[in-house]
Amino acid sequence: MAKDYSARHLSVLEGLEAVRKRPGMYIGSTDSRGLMHCVWEIIDNAVDEAIGGHGNSIEVIVHPDHSIEVSDTGRGIPIDIEPKSGLSGVELVFTKLHAGGKFGGSSYQSSGGLHGVGASVVNALSARVDVEVDRDGKTWAMSFRRGEPGVFKDSAEPDPKSDFEPFVSDSALKVRGKVGKNVTGTRVRFWPDPGVFGTDLSVSVDDLVDRARQTAFLVPGLALEISDTRQQPSRKESFHFDGGTVEFADYLAPDEARVGPWRFQGTGTFTETVPVLQDNGHLEQTELERELAVDVVVRWGPGYDTVIKSFVNIIQTPKGGSHLQGFEQGVMKVIRQEVEKNARRLKVGSDKLEKDDVLAGLTAVVAVRVPEPQFEGQTKEVLGTPAAKGIVQQVVSEKLRERLQSGKRDDKAQSALLLEKVVAEMKTRISARTLKETQRRKSALENSTLPTKLVDCRSKSVDNTELFIVEGDSALGTAKLARDSDTQALLPIRGKILNTQKASLQDMLNNQECAAIIQVIGAGSGRTFDLDQVRYGKIIVMSDADVDGAHIRTLLLTLFFRYMRPLVEAGRVFAAVPPLHRVVAKHRGSTPNEVLYTYSEAELNSVLADLEARGIGYEQPIQRYKGLGEMDADQLAETTMMPSGRMLRRVRVVDAEAAAAMFELLMGNEVAPRRQFIADRPRLDPASIDV
Known part of the structure; x- marks a missing residue:
């Protein structure tokens, strides 16, 4: 069998072919979550421009044909020729993996895109992509079909099913019109490939709206507009916030604030050795000094639900990472120390605080910004930069300790409320655990604590x-x-x-x-x-x-x-x-009467109409159950309790x-x-x- 397996059996997937063969590696899945990931790859590119101070508005349109269009007022994708590949900047970004302006250069100080594969992955998984760039007083355009550049011969509206002529020997950007000399921006419209995502899958506008609102909170001053033209009248949602993370925490909180909101900001530096592209085209390991900015908002309410959202360069990390670990350790360390200092007043005794006690009722936004963060995978769900843990922990510890030890009247009152809340949560947890341990599975005779x-x-x-x-x-x-x-x-x-x-x-x-x-x-x-x-x-x-x-x-x-x-x-x-009604159908001759149960007025009318059409009479008046107590035991068993005949929701x-x-x-x-x-x-x- 070993002789039948040789080098000729190996396959090499090159370029965008690898993306189409294994899409889950790049977007996580090919369901609605993967489609939304594609949408946000394009939107995040526009957001990165806004973070860098280039442009302040982004518009997203979901068209009736389920295509998605993203427009921004940033600098526009470069249109000149990249000397090494001989391709225009637009074609390079949309057809080559690991191509972009976010690999350590000066174009972006911090960004959500890092791997240079977002736009090209979306292109590979789309039946059609149209790109328009406003630069140098002109509108430049290029189209792609499943990652291949060329020209669609549309008769009217753009359609991915139109005849397509790929570029054979050369390709070039087409000038589509003129714009003002200082007008810049990028418009990307893509049609998700039904062969990848299925024919019934379409983008969820509710998810788009939630993510747009979140991004507007994290980038104060940025205006985002979401339009869904698939329905009439079209749905339009606009977001623009100046309050930043504090306003975001207030929005996320499930209850009113008893403590906070408190905002902790700070920075820290660290060094890391990364490969840097040199002028000669070679990658060399270089030690760089990085700066990580921390922006954390915390507030505690009277409930016990915990809401913590973590972000890296405005990209949400739903599975946390090193920055979230640092936040939790910083909060735990300081509050444990303060509880121990006030143990006598709080009547703590020998009991120890646990993380759930401190996080109960907490709403927090943990945001960091860092050049070239290390994510675990292309989907960016977990931050892996090790230094983020220590820096976030230090900033949170220092700022929270200052609040808890502040001599200001308002800070002292809120600090006392916070310590009393976490101690009360600890005592409730201990009491509940004691109660639970006494309630194991026993019969009523074995356990006298069960209600009589x-x-x-x-x-x-x-x-x-x-x-x-x-x-x-x-x-x-x-x-x-x-x-x-x-x-x-x-x-x-x-x-x-x-x-x-x-x-x-x-x-x-x-x-x-x-x-x-x-x-x-x-x-x-x-x-x-x-x-x-x-x-x-x-x-x-x-x-x-x-x-x-x-x-x-x-x-x-x-x-x-x-x-x-x-x-x-x-x-x-x-x-x-x-059931609501009991109908007794009276059959002629020796056929026994039939009992029918209905569960709504509409069903009752339908049953009666059917009986009348068949010439079958029924007993009057029809029994209407006002409550379970009006039913006989056999009727209740037959209709509501026995698995063979009941209906459960x-x-x-x-x-x-x-x-x-x-x-x-x-x-x-x-x-x-x-x-x-x-x-x-x-x-x-x-x-x-x-x-």
């Missing part, structure tokens, strides 16, 4: 068991007779539980109904929630099919989302769907940030936004409300 109203099941297998949270004792009585006692447990609640979106953590723990639910599920709550300790495979909310039942279901889901979110994210929370968190914002809007403390939200909805038909 729990009707537990006999099986100890988590995978097969279900906990039904039912509304009231009347529904409990019927559910007891309808359930499978081997695998189905019942927990009744009394009416509407506490709105946990408004209430504090302590109020939630003191609430009898909330405490009983947490105790029965057996996995703790909040940061200490342990999915592996959940006592049941499914948690099913079973409430009446009316307005009050929907309200109870919403309150319960708020509790799960806020304090047991991993349970929701794992897809283990369900809502039972009981799985509760999912597709977008955690959007879900959190919606929960805060509908269930939070702010009344005005909720009133406006309701006022903006289409008016409800009073007849459709079950009263």
